[in-house]
Amino acid sequence: MSDVTSSQVAVRVLGGPTVLIGYGGLAFLTDPTFDAPRDYPVAKGFVLTKTAAPAAAPGELGPIDAVLLSHDEHPDNLDGSGRALLSDVPLTLTTRGGADRLGGTARGLAAGESVELERPDGGRVTVTAAPAQHGPEGCEPFTGEVIGFVLTATDLPTVYVSGDNASLDVVREVADRFGPVDTAVLFAGGARTPLFDGALLTLDSERSAEAARILGARRVVPAHADGWAHFTEGHGELERAFAEAGLADRLSMA
Template sequence: MTSKHAERTPVSVFGGPTALIEYGGLRFLTDPAFDAPGEYPRGNGHVLTKTAPAAVDPVELAPLDVVLLSHDEHPDNLDHSGRALLADVPLVLTTRGGADRLGGTARGLAPWDAVELPRPDGGTVTVTAAPAQHGPEGCEPVTGEVIGFVLTAPDLPTVYVSGDNASLDVVRRVADRFAPVDTAVLFAGAARTALFDGALLTLDSAQSAEAATILAARRVVPVHFDSWGHFTEGRTQLVDAFTAAGLLDRLELAGA
């Protein structure tokens, strides 16, 4: 094993889609959602329900260097407290439309756009926007634009953050460019709503295990599989799916 992979990238998971990734001396936070449990009306009688609080107070996470925001249009990815947090973050990387809506320090990226960020040690981290498909084929006019992220540096292992993605074809496209991936932060949970007759809006557990194989991921850290009522699979299903695939040793669950 090369020296690039000798040290595991610290990833702390706080519930829902929110995780802290410490990489190259920088602190990256994924989709910030820290509100207390409650309901979020979505129009046409649809409601998203948060069922559990985050495992951390956002003030405890300062200082942050970058927020990796997969999209701004759904409250389970960016809620009221998450929006408030953005004002204190030097850089928010998100979709092009999201950057227009958010303003401030938000910078919009299209899939495969890349940003180089200076590291405290004088090197750089490259953040590449990855495609994501938040539902079945053709979902974008309804679910909106979503991106994932890939973190790379010459001396560090590759980290992939899927964002809300339901397509293994998208995962294959990421793998074509970046596999093997050391750490895959996968938005799992088999999210379903009334949209598209209940079709998957994120990967289910079996797909998450398959994604690990496609990416040749040494480690999978699942997020976005708890704390919301529209997730239809959780910890038990993830463990079962990775066990069935012979990949349980790659699965890293918070609190396990």
């Protein structure tokens, strides 16, 4: 877990892909996973194993204005406790298919679509769905639809949440439209499973450092890098990769 703050964007990593972001007076929560450690049987006989509990329970977070859910189909991005939390949140932004499956307050976005949220100070935050590729080329029929998110406001720095993305070409698309970004929350644990013969399903440490360079990010907060057995890299690998890239000063974690 890490608590990372700046004058305008507060970021708290709770474990796995779950991150609390304070932006424009609003509280955003990414991919909620609050179950205790356990095994999750998934398709084709695979098992995903959660190895660590979250750093906080939902009731300890305060009111959440919106959940930014990259996708709903994998338990390491939305588990049972996370699903229960959605009923208490006024808005969940996710994929179009995910919104259909979840119902309730879920709203589906395709990459490039935006929604504006009212801020307590009377301004607005724009949330734009970013593209994401959850594996190698051609993975979508197997891994499903996934999105990331970009938060912008006229008086605030830009925040990018990658979601489960393994592609630097996707990162370049985001940088071309929104870069440079101030804070990049990168799902950076080098997730691998037997699917696609162990190919990357999210960024690894080396690609995360390159993503930071592409985005021109002032600050990179790694998520999705601990708490699950199929995350193959953690904080040590990230520190080494950013140091070797000459970007150690951009990496923010406890």
